[in-house]
Amino acid sequence: MKKIALLAGVLAGCVACTQKPAAHLPIDKNASPQTVALYQRLFTLLDKGIMLGHQDDYAYGHNWYNEPQRSDVNDVVGDYPAMNGYELGDIEIGNDRNLDSIYFDNMKLYAKQTHARGGILTYSWHGNNIATGGTAWDCAQDTVVRSVLPGGVHHSQYLTWLDRLADFFLDLKDADGNYIAVIFRLYHEHSGGWFWWGSKQCTPDEYKQLWTMTVAYLRDTKNVHNLLYAYSPDVTENKEQYFERYPGDDYVDIVAFDCYARGDNEHYAKYMNIGAQIVTEYAAATGKIPAISETGYEGLPDSVYFSEVLYPIIHEYKLSWVLFWRNTFELHRRDHFYVPYKGFPYEEDFVEFVNQPDILTNKDIN
Ligand code: BMA
Numbered sequence: 001m002k003k004i005a006l007l008a009g010v011l012a013g014c015v016a017c018t019q020k021p022a023a024h025l026p027i028d029k030n031a032s033p034q035t036v037a038l039y040q041r042l043f044t045l046l047d048k049g050i051m052l053g054h055q056d057d058y059a060y061g062h063n064w065y066n067e068p069q070r071s072d073v074n075d076v077v078g079d080y081p082a083m084n085g086y087e088l089g090d091i092e093i094g095n096d097r098n099l100d101s102i103y104f105d106n107m108k109l110y111a112k113q114t115h116a117r118g119g120i121l122t123y124s125w126h127g128n129n130i131a132t133g134g135t136a137w138d139c140a141q142d143t144v145v146r147s148v149l150p151g152g153v154h155h156s157q158y159l160t161w162l163d164r165l166a167d168f169f170l171d172l173k174d175a176d177g178n179y180i181a182v183i184f185r186l187y188h189e190h191s192g193g194w195f196w197w198g199s200k201q202c203t204p205d206e207y208k209q210l211w212t213m214t215v216a217y218l219r220d221t222k223n224v225h226n227l228l229y230a231y232s233p234d235v236t237e238n239k240e241q242y243f244e245r246y247p248g249d250d251y252v253d254i255v256a257f258d259c260y261a262r263g264d265n266e267h268y269a270k271y272m273n274i275g276a277q278i279v280t281e282y283a284a285a286t287g288k289i290p291a292i293s294e295t296g297y298e299g300l301p302d303s304v305y306f307s308e309v310l311y312p313i314i315h316e317y318k319l320s321w322v323l324f325w326r327n328t329f330e331l332h333r334r335d336h337f338y339v340p341y342k343g344f345p346y347e348e349d350f351v352e353f354v355n356q357p358d359i360l361t362n363k364d365i366n
């Protein structure tokens with residue numbers, strides 16, 4: 001009897017195995033212990049709530065630039081974001097600061113400080129157009145992706161660009177000298193046609209090759225093992241469109257999407273729901289992490305955007321984080337902000353949102 005029971009138990013265990021992976025491991029088989037721990041931490045936190053994210057939070061805010069430990073989010077709600085986004089655009093061309101005026105040396109310092117307080121980091125990359133020397137938005141051609149793939153005219157130069165990215169990630173170290181594990185969200189918003197890697201600029205197959213080449217180069221050639229990889233198209237109509245350019249489960253740790261409010265709340269809710277449903281269902285079925293990698297309402301003209309528009313939507317889903325885009329410091333771009341700063345008339349709306357029990361700030365995840 002005992003034997004039969006044991007056998008039944010083993011069989012039941014196997015059935016369970018085929019349905020749900022026993023442990024959530026990053027796609028990088030040689031991921032550092034810290035990277036494995038970060039991935040597992042994301043799964044643990046997924047049961048707790050949705051992490052609040054903000055882009056460039058430590059670097060600058062509305063009306064200030066590089067003031068130690070300052071953050072618009074902290075100024076308004078009394079705590080830092082749990083998820084902290086930074087942008088690597090221009091690192092590939094060897095610049096000392098990114099396209100939004102953050103010095104990479106400072107960015108490394110912010111990473112160290114953020115990590116020390118238990119925050120999590122995610123990096124985007126608006127890399128330049130290697131064929132024209134223009135920006136990421138220089139997208140009139142449909143040959144750039146092809147030209148950086150193996151055999152393409154810009155392939156070897158493109159690898160030198162990836163070398164600079166690798167150097168940055170390998171410079172992310174904590175106080176004990178361990179690599180800080182972070183999220184890399186590459187070639188994002190590709191369901192749109194505004195970047196050189198967008199849907200009008202390359203075929204699905206070329207996009208997938210660009211992705212797998214980049215991951216394999218960073219991971220296997222450059223030995224960067226402190227990364228989790230996030231896939232994040234812009235809005236999509238359905239699953240088919242979302243996955244049209246998906247490079248495969250072996251190349252993605254996090255399934256996410258970007259979606260902005262632009263005045264039409266019904267339209268926003270529709271696409272937020274489509275995206276949230278796709279990523280949460282897929283993540284649950286395949287053992288990935290689902291997230292909203294960028295959202296917000298530029299200039300916050302709606303006094304109840306956070307509490308009455310956004311929250312009721314995301315509250316329905318098991319999402320890892322929701323990240324709001326940057327609050328610019330430049331005087332000529334004063335309307336480019338996505339979270340309130342101290343003194344902003346609708347700051348209470350944000351406070352109400354952040355105080356919801358399922359919205360997690362830095363303290364809540366430590
Ligand atoms: C965009 C804008 C740009 C910025 C870019 C990369 O959405 O905020 O001003 O340069 O992101 O951070």
